[in-house]
Amino acid sequence: MSRTRFRWRTVATLVSLSLAAQLAWAVDPFTVRDIRVEGLQRVEPGTVFSSLPVRVGETYTDDKGAAAIRALYGLGLFSDVRLETSGDVLVVIVQERPTVAEVSFAGNKEFSNEVLQGVLRDAGLAAGRPYDKALIDRAEQELKRQYINRSLYAAEVQTTVTPTERNQVNLTFNITEGRAARIGSINIVGNHAFSEGTLKDQLDLDTGGWLSWYTKSNQYSRAKLNADLEALRSFYLSRGYLDFKIDSTQVAMAPDKESISVTINVTEGERFVVSGVSLEGNYLDRDDQFKSLVAIKPGEAFNADQVATTTKAFTDLFGNYGYAFASVEARQNVDRTNNRVAIVLQAQPGRRVYVRRINVQGNTRTRDEVIRREFRQYESSWYDAEKISLSRDRVDRLGYFTELSITSAEVPGAPDQVDLNVEVKEKPTGSIQIGAGYSTAEKLSFTFGLSQENAFGSGNRLDLQLNTGKYNRTVVVSATDPYFTINGVSRTVDVYYKTQKPYQDQGGDYTLVTMGAGLKFGVPVTELDTVYLGMNAERTRIKPGTNIPAAYLDYANRFGYSSYAFPFTLGWSRDSRDSALAPNSGRYQRLMGELGLIGDARYVKTNYQIQQYIPLSKQYTLALNGEVGWGKGLSGRPFPVFKNFYSGGLGSVRGFEQSTLGPRDVTGAFIGGTRKFTLNTEFITPFPGAGNDRTLRLFGFVDVGALYGDGEKITGDAIRASTGIGLSWISPLGPLRFAFGVPIRKKPGDRIQKLQFQVGTSF
Structure with a gap:
């Protein structure tokens, strides 16, 4: 029916144009005394007058009449245009197209109304614009295309046009989304050297598992398939199959448009070994330097990744010497008789530029x-x-x-x-963060953060952080100027107030209150290394209450319930990880020290941490974490008990209750220690059913650690160890770590806690 209406409308338009042209031709030329426009409702008269090829005082002719009709139709604002004459007055009679008063949607869940409105605007359809049936058809197709990009191939769009007053229409797009098309099967045909299961492991698309609702790995899209085909090609080319090719891919959809089968036809070819690598061309008389960058290994299988790495390294090195447009080509001389290939690296540096x-x-x-x-x-x-x-x-x-x-x-x-x-392309740099966290030690806690990373576009950072917990509460106000000097020395000013109850197992209402302010400078030594220098002014007060541990009372009786300290801080960090949230490779190191020489508390305290991430494959990572801490009292005073290290639980040796390892005082309270070490080893794997998603991963772990009191002899007797499995999830609240640990080395009286989790921790 719609096609029939369109044909009749086209015929009517052509007839109208023909009749109008005949009418225009039937008029003898005359001088126009006035021009009158009839039929306008919303279009401004000036729009019509500016489009006419004839003006008052000019001679009207048949050609100008025909040109006027074409020009007015070309505006797209009128469904009918006629020219009449009344004496020497030219009368322009128009019928305006309906305009779109309102655009609404029904049945859409996958996309918000705002997103779909934007799609229609890009297609030329919006409220206030002329109604055009052809434009409606195009808008429907564009909406369907958006749903197809989300694997909703069964989506249908129908438009309801409702006329309203003043020659306007309301448009309602009725959407039936259907269900997303799922991949029912993936078949790889033509493989001999590797099993189909091995090849499917290289693909991000799969037939789904119990976590497919999260990963959406079984939802088909052409972009995902193309990426998987490249991954498959890279897999073969990195293992010597120089002639590997993907012959074809067939994507078959079920009649209901909700199930898809994918078939990939491949030809593996023969496996080739590299017979040699040679350099040709101009290497700036630095052949030895370029040769040291060659990652291709003669005698081993041809590896396209090694070739790409080598050519990129050559191009980068040319660029380092100012040759921005250097050409490096890896030419392959193939001996198909013996299945060997010689690689010739041809280089032309071009002109040096600045x-x-x-x-x-x-x-x-x-x-x-x-x-x-x-x-x-x-x-x-x-x-x-x-x-x-x-x-x-x-x-x-x-x-x-x-x-x-x-x-x-x-x-x-x-x-x-x-x-x-x-x-x-800038993004908002100010944020307000409100969240809640739960840990087996802290129970329920709330966090509030107000930060501006780029205050007034200056690059300075302002922060307000608030954390509430059962045993630890913190308020911190911080301001950082990353370029306090033109050489990139940063300056950070902190003001903080903390209340702690380290010996939570004792109950009672005693607390440890620390308030202070600090000034810290960060001095960049290299692009990866930063040295930190600073000083804090602190007041620590032991607030007595019920069940206060004897260690606190002893320190308070000797040195008072309030202690003032002005510790100097010195630190260094180096970070080469590929990601701070879900690292797969690289190393992170941090060395921090405090030196208290002024005030009531005299001490030195240092802590060193190193993390190493070793990629074993695309899916598996070996992660190592080591931490060593040492503290000692100075000027004949003991190490301040409120500065002690703690061990046990998440962040140290999992499987034991939080902060319960090491020495106890006469009341049985865990008082921490002045020396500690921790070693964590994790083997990280994809979560079953999550494919290669790195935001949700499983890990197996082995933890080893010990904590020693002031003056206590360091022996292997104090070492605790545990093993277990865990879950790592980068959730909207931050990194979530869940661990089930079982002690494999423990002592009588140790407190065991097998199930532990916490928001915002690593290791």
Whole structure:
């Protein structure tokens, strides 16, 4: 019916144009004294007058009449246009198209109304625009396309047009979404060297499991399939199958459009071994330096990853010497008789160039200097690819931008110059965080945070943090200027108030209250290393109450219930992990020390931590964490009991109650110690059914640790150990760690807690 109506409407329009043209041709030329427009409701008369090819005082002709009709139809605002004459007055009679008064949706759950409104605006349809049936058809197809991108192939869209007053219409898009299409089967045909199961492990798409509602790994999309085909190709090419190719892929959909089968046809070819690697071309008389970057290993199977790594390393090294447009090609001389391949690395450095200008675009809030001060590539200096890459990473680590790109553009007429164009897309940097956490030690706790990472576009950071817990409560106000000096020395000012009850197992209402302020400077030594220097002013008060441990009373009786300290802080950190939340490779180290020489508390305290992440494969990671702490009293005084280390539970030796390892006082309270060590080993795997999703992973662990009191002899007798399994989830509240641990080395009287979890911890 709709097609029939469209055909009749087209015929009617053509007839109208023909009749109007005949009418225009039937008029003898005359001088126009006035022009009158009839039929307008919403369109301004000026819109019509500006489109007419004839003006008052000009001569009207048949050609101008036909041109006027074409021009007015071309506006897209009128469904009918006629020209009439009344003496020497030209009368323009129009019938306006209906306009869209309102656009609404019904039945949509996958997308919000706002998202669908944006889709229609991009298609040219919105409230206030002329109604056009062809535009409605295009809008329906665009809405369907959005649902297809979400694997909802059965989605249907029907439009209801409701006329209203003043020649307007309301549009309602009735959407039947259906269910997302699921992958019922994946078949790989033509494989011989590797099993189908091994090849399917390389794919992110799968037929689903009990966690598919979370990972959506069984929802088909063409983009996901293309990525999996590239992963499959990379798998074979990295194992010597130089002639591997994917012959075809068939995606068959069930009649209900809710089930899909995928078939991948491959040809493996023969396995090739690298017979040798040679260099040809111009290597700037630095052949030995380039040869040291060759990752291709003769005598082993051809590995496309090694070839790509080598060519990239060569290109980057050329870039480091200013050759921004160097060409490096890996040519393969294949001996198919003996299944061997010789790799020839052909290089042409081209012309050396320098950077003329660095142009920053897209920053509407952040000041240019905040971005430019992170750059290690300078204007009027030789182009250096390593410095440009480092500059990009430094700008990206600011965390102010959702998108960041650096491209080089040749300067017209200057072949030895390039401009660097830095394109950024800003994101909101202020946030209010309200959350709740639960741990087996702290029970229920609430957190509130108010932060501005880029205050007034200056790059300075302001923070207010509040944490409530059963035993630990904290209020911290902090301000950081990352470029307190032009050399990148940062300055942080902290004011804090903390209440603690370390010996929670004793009950009672005693507390340890610490209030103070600190000033800390961070001095960058290298791009990965930072040294921290600072000083705090603290007042620690032992607030007596019921069941106060004897260790507190003894310290208070000797040195008073209030202690003033002015500890100096010295620290160093180095972070080369690939991710702070879900690392798979890299190392993190931190060394922090406190030295109290002024005030009531005289002591020295140091803590060193190292984490190492070793990728075993795409799915598996070996993670190691080691921590050593040491403290000692100075000036003849004992180490302050409220500065003790604690061990046991999450963050140290799992399977034992939190902070229950080590020495006790005469009341049986766990008083911590002055020396400790912890070693954690984790084997991290994908969660069953979650595919390769790194936000949800399982791990098996072995923990070893010990805690020693002041003056206590260090022996292996105090060592505790445990083993178990756990779950790591990057949840909306932060990293969640859940562990079930069983002690494998314990002592009589140790408190066991097999099930433990906490929000916001690692290891």
